[in-house]
Amino acid sequence: MASGRTDVDGPIHADYRVTMTAGFDSVEALVFDMFGTVVDWRSSVSAEVAVHLHDHVPDFVPLEFADAWRAEYQPSMERVRDGDREFVRLDVLHRENLETVLRGLDVDPDSIPAPVLDETNLAWHRLDPWPDAIAGLTRLKEQFIIAPLSNANIRLALDVAKRAGVPWDAILGAEVAGAYKPDPDAYLRTAEILGLEPHQVAMVAAHNSDLAAAQSLGLRTAFVRRPTEHGPDQTIDLEPTGDWDIIAEDFEDLADRIV
Amino acid sequence: MASGRTDVDGPIHADYRVTMTAGFDSVEALVFDMFGTVVDWRSSVSAEVAVHLHDHVPDFVPLEFADAWRAEYQPSMERVRDGDREFVRLDVLHRENLETVLRGLDVDPDSIPAPVLDETNLAWHRLDPWPDAIAGLTRLKEQFIIAPLSNANIRLALDVAKRAGVPWDAILGAEVAGAYKPDPDAYLRTAEILGLEPHQVAMVAAHNSDLAAAQSLGLRTAFVRRPTEHGPDQTIDLEPTGDWDIIAEDFEDLADRIV
Incomplete structure (x- = not known):
């Protein structure tokens, strides 16, 4: 080559x-x-959230949402790496981070049905x-x-x-x-x-x-x-x-x- | 059916x-x-030990050797299950059990080169x-x-x-x-x-x-x-x-x- x-x-x-x-x-x-x-997590996650969250988040920009979700990735693992938290699976961190991103957009996670959030979290299983x-x-x-x-x-x-x-x-x-x-x-x-x-x-x-x-x-x-x-x-x-x-x-x- | x-x-x-x-x-x-x-562990292991141990074990019957090796399997795990021993990988137990079987045949494991024993132990990786x-x-x-x-x-x-x-x-x-x-x-x-x-x-x-x-x-x-x-x-x-x-x-x- x-x-x-x-x-x-x-x-x-x-x-x-x-x-x-x-x-x-x-x-x-x-x-x-x-x-x-x-x-290619970015394209995949943005396509998934576009489907699952469109009706629940105002002024929704899927690529920005994917970037914001990914931005919470390292900080959430850092607590485990630092020993401040026991090891938990990434699925758990992704779900918590999803709620963090929603709150950052002034959306109350509790306003979205839990099954919708669960399905959205599975975006990371369909990359x-x-x-x-x-x-x-x-x-x-x-x-x-x-x-x-x-x-x-x-x-x-x-x-x-x-x-x-x-x-x-x-x-x-x-x-x-x-x-x-x-x-x-x-x-x-x-x-x-x-x-x-x-x-x-x-x-x-x-x-x-x-x-x-x-x-x-x-x-x-x-x-x-x-x-x-x-x-x-x-x-x-x-x-x-x-x-x-x-x-x-x-x-x-x-x-x-x-x- | x-x-x-x-x-x-x-x-x-x-x-x-x-x-x-x-x-x-x-x-x-x-x-x-x-x-x-x-x-089919029995056929596979007996074929492997026939190759690797033939020159080292007198009156060698490969199928009997495979059966004897497998007979040590449950007892060796039992110590881990009972909490008498920390979890160790099966490769470790197989290697110890191999030496047990050899001793049962009045063969000193130390009389066989370690690389031969290591290779024999890999029989379980080639089933x-x-x-x-x-x-x-x-x-x-x-x-x-x-x-x-x-x-x-x-x-x-x-x-x-x-x-x-x-x-x-x-x-x-x-x-x-x-x-x-x-x-x-x-x-x-x-x-x-x-x-x-x-x-x-x-x-x-x-x-x-x-x-x-x-x-x-x-x-x-x-x-x-x-x-x-x-x-x-x-x-x-x-x-x-x-x-x-x-x-x-x-x-x-x-x-x-x-x-």
């Missing part, structure tokens, strides 16, 4: 691909960030993969164990995979590890469950912060560009900002490089 | 099938015992499914969530599935639940992880004791006959001994009844 890291360090050196993939020789399992990396994801994962599965290492709970990840046909070998992640990324336990317990040393596991993500946490613990890293995860005006994670082992344009490109 | 429970309660009544499947109306997930129900299993599961997956609820650890179940092409939606079981069957937590935590009430989950097993534990907790039950799990002279679990919701001849028959 002609792609590569042309952005931060200047042009690609002739030996760049060799250097880039050498660290992958020991890798037996690829673990994937899900929201943004495997699936569409990026167009290259299934084809790429199917190829990667031939040579590697593939599993999500997502903050999604098991049922959420399972529903997304079953609906879209994502061929995971197992559903791993925060609920199995009992810790939310970037807590080190999320990465290290996942490697241990797989019976692998950290250097035998590669984290695949569109987010530099996720890869930084994984790399600091000894995991290998692959950055996949998802330049429209946050819409056409995205400003973050457009480029790799760390010394990741692989930079790929999408999952097909990742498969071209390592399968 | 013409099969059914003709054994313990006399002939099938005309309305038997209706009664038998009515309890399944609420079922959204099928969870499967693995050793004996999905895979072949019964001939009907993949085809049946593929059909069942169209309508239900399908997952193992096995005492296997995640990596063991993953390796078996990846090698044989078992299309699980997720790998659940003892390691995810933190409890070995028939501890109630193994069943109830699995249902909770799936976001389901017990009656929305059906346990599929070739073992009456497994189904009895599941039924006592409110799960639905399906007995699948595996009359040669223990070889041609099998004496246990040849017939259903409880009031299970479904009796099936194999996984294709199970799919015929409920898909």
Whole structure:
């Protein structure tokens, strides 16, 4: 593939691909960030809330609602990571965050029937993969164990995979590890469950912060560009900002490089 | 299908099938015992040990060795279930039990190179499914969530599935639940992880004791006959001994009844 890291360090050196993939020789399992990396949460959630909340929220802008909901994601996990709250599934946090977003729009959550809120919360179980994801994962599965290492709970990840046909070998992640990324336990317990040393596991993500946490613990890293995860005006994670082992344009490109 | 429970309660009544499947109306997930129900552990393990231990054990009878190894399975988990030992993965118990079996044959485990023992222990990761299993599961997956609820650890179940092409939606079981069957937590935590009430989950097993534990907790039950799990002279679990919701001849028959 002609792609590569042309952005931060200047042009690609002739030996760049060799250097880039050498660290992958020991890798037996690829673990994937899900929201943004495997699936396009923004388009999917906005389409879902447009259906379920249109009659309940005045001046409703679905994409803005999706962004606001996602904005509550990290703060809600932070309380668990800080030890201020016991581990609860992401479904629980999403439901609480939904009510927070509604209140921010001056909508009383109690004014909306609970079944409507429950169904809206399942928007996160019906996320569409990026167009290259299934084809790429199917190829990667031939040579590697593939599993999500997502903050999604098991049922959420399972529903997304079953609906879209994502061929995971197992559903791993925060609920199995009992810790939310970037807590080190999320990465290290996942490697241990797989019976692998950290250097035998590669984290695949569109987010530099996720890869930084994984790399600091000894995991290998692959950055996949998802330049429209946050819409056409995205400003973050457009480029790799760390010394990741692989930079790929999408999952097909990742498969071209390592399968 | 013409099969059914003709054994313990006399002939099938005309309305038997209706009664038998009515309890399944609420079922959204099928969870499967693995050793004996999905895979033929005895043939697979005996073939593996024949290769790996032939040079190390005198008067070696592979099928007897496999039976002896399996005989240590329940006692080794019992210490965990009784609270005498913290939960450890089945891989750990299998490795300890392997040494126990060797000592029972007057073979010092230390006389065998550790890599040989490690490789032998992986016999349990390379179990072949019964001939009907993949085809049946593929059909069942169209309508239900399908997952193992096995005492296997995640990596063991993953390796078996990846090698044989078992299309699980997720790998659940003892390691995810933190409890070995028939501890109630193994069943109830699995249902909770799936976001389901017990009656929305059906346990599929070739073992009456497994189904009895599941039924006592409110799960639905399906007995699948595996009359040669223990070889041609099998004496246990040849017939259903409880009031299970479904009796099936194999996984294709199970799919015929409920898909």
